Amino acid sequence: KNEVEQSPQNLTAQEGEFITINCSYSVGISALHWLQQHPGGGIVSLFMLSSGKKKHGRLIATINIQEKHSSLHITASHPRDSAVYICAVRSASGAGSYQLTFGKGTKLSVIP
């Protein structure tokens, strides 16, 4: 079982819809990242959070440490939001645990 599970795997939405992508993890973490990956491979970091909620433009990320769950919300979705959204966590265990463990990603398609 992957330590980081995302749902849904694929999501198609109409332009303007409110979108939610979920991430659950099974280990204690020091930080959780939400990343965006467009075709061609480049990854852009959207958020890094360890508690609470962050907002940037139309994007909102929340995390519940007790429930080991995070959500990424996109308000007023637009076709340019179409991408793969990846959740990644940094383990809290051990001094050397600097690498990230990634979910498989959620492929979002926003239709005009």
Place this chain on the structure above:
Amino acid sequence: DTGVSQNPRHKITKRGQNVTFRCDPISEHNRLYWYRQTLGQGPEFLTYFQNEAQLEKSRLLSDRFSAERPKGSFSTLEIQRTEQGDSAMYLCASSFNLLGQGDGYTFGSGTRLTVV
């Protein structure tokens, strides 16, 4: 500073050949990571440097793989005697530590390797 730079963007090689990829991190970042991503999967950790020291290596990093960061700046990842299973996107990232909040990551655009 233009972010994390990876070269080449694409590499096609014949099975059995050696390949080398380069990553130039953000200059202020002391940590550098290599990840590998196969189609439909999330990236998987390969190795991590703090300055010039290679501190962690994944079991995914077989004897055919070697990574260096000789002066604590750019890094190279070499794959010897490439196999078709090595075909993947190789991602580099660099980070700095935000006190109490974990590492702030910046990713490169990746090098896509195709072994034919």
